[in-house]
Amino acid sequence: MAALSLADRVVVTAEQMQAIESRLFAAGMPVAALMEKVAGLLSQRLQMAYPDRTQRWGIWVGPGHNGGDALVVARELHLQGYPVQIWHPFERRKPLTEAHLQFAQHLGISIACDYPEHCDRWLDGGFGFGLNRPLNEATQTAIAQLNDSGKPILSIDLPSGLDTDSGEPLGAAIRAERTYCLGLWKQGLLQLVAAPWHGELERVDFGIAEADIVAVLGPVPDRQILTDEAAIAALPLPIAADAHKYRRGQLLLIAGSQRYRGAALLAALAARSSGVGMMTLAVPASLSAIAIAQVPEALVVACPETETGEIAELPIDRDRYNAIAIGPGVGTGPTIRTILHRVLQQSTPFLIDADALTVLAQHPEDWALRPAEARTVITPHAGEFQRLFGSAPTPASLSSAASERSLILVRKGPSPTVVTPVGASWALVDSTPALARGGRGDVLTGLLGGLLAQTDAVSAAIAATWWHSRTAQAIAQKQTALGVTPTELAAQLTPWLGQRLQSEIAQYLAS
Ligand SMILES: NC(=O)C1=CN([C@@H]2O[C@H](COP(=O)(O)OP(=O)(O)OC[C@H]3O[C@@H](n4cnc5c(N)ncnc54)[C@H](O)[C@@H]3O)[C@@H](O)[C@H]2O)[C@H](O)CC1
């Protein structure tokens, strides 16, 4: 696998991108030359992706350099024989943008001040990382016209209107089919709130020197992209030659209730795929027969159950586990809280999800039971995060939750993100919306729990997040998004990883 450059991995705020850009300019790179280079690369990409020269391109041009980029692309597309229509509904513009607008006019490209109909596709060069205040009404109307046109929109750098750091629309935002992020990943694009707007994400590398990135972000940047490289390194592979089932990790998975039987099975099947050495599966007694039938390698503990079919108590006396996971389908009754208390007080690495998170959200004082040095992982979706911490998951709220509670946190949803107590984070860029489906969280919990028994908590979180999202993407590619059932996901984890690691496995066997 080719080593990735720092530019592939880092995530920046608007301020950081501006600081990096300023270093390039101060070192002698002319602003116009950089725009020419970046927009030239983008224009080549667009010509490759959209070779049909009968299709008319609409180019929405804003007042700043995002608009300048769009004008360079407009010029190149025009010169390559595409019909091009510019729309520039702004009175003022930066000098470089003005120069490109004049040149476009000189070339005879049609420039409209009012919304032009009859474009087959739009390029959004309205605003990029320079957007610094809410959009006025006229611009919001322009964005609505573009979004309502029904034509595909491709955004330059960011969908216009999105805040570069938070990913929130500042009044309105372009709903892009694809966003070509320029140079470095912008933090806002990787936030949950940005998901409805950015479409497919693609980065256009333009060769920013590592020294300039390091000068602004430091040698080990806090916020990183969750790359294949990082995830594969985080897997508990290769397995040591002296491995023994007890040394390969022992997991206690506490899951299921009469009401939610499937959750326990999905989690257990996924845990099995993690390669965990031994799994003890604690379920209500009435589920034990089906659990043994489905996951014969698990040591199934049939727990006494409450009247409502939840686990009443945990008939396990020794703590010999490398990790404990609780949550999928356990229910939220008082006995679950008692079990949670017991596990919280131990120092065993602990993964808490689903119903168990609901119980904790109802009793935040229970967090105090956790020893400070113990590793705790939680995997909330946005709603669970809101209930637990009282705010939507944002870069700031995620890192303060992780540091205050000393948590390794996996924020589920689009661009799932792993956050650590010391403020490091890894965001997966292109997850699949096909994962938004009941039961997928149970699969993630099982997989992560199994990995947690074998490796450190941060590695387990990184590896599980990547593994389960990438497997889902592979299923969606073959069987459409409709085919990404949690059952199929659990079943495909191992085959997909085997296929993905074929070259690594061959190298390992040859060595
Ligand atoms: N990163 C790089 O190295 C390169 C970036 N390029 C492109 O340039 C934009 C950033 O350009 P900038 O001029 O700084 O900002 P914008 O184009 O996003 O727009 C700023 C422009 O708009 C005004 N403004 C801000 N907010 C509003 C508002 N709400 N309503 C109206 N006007 C607003 C502001 O005053 C400015 O005049 C980056 O995204 C890239 O696309 C380079 O071309 C290549 C290298």
Ligand SMILES: [K+]
């Ligand atoms: K844009």
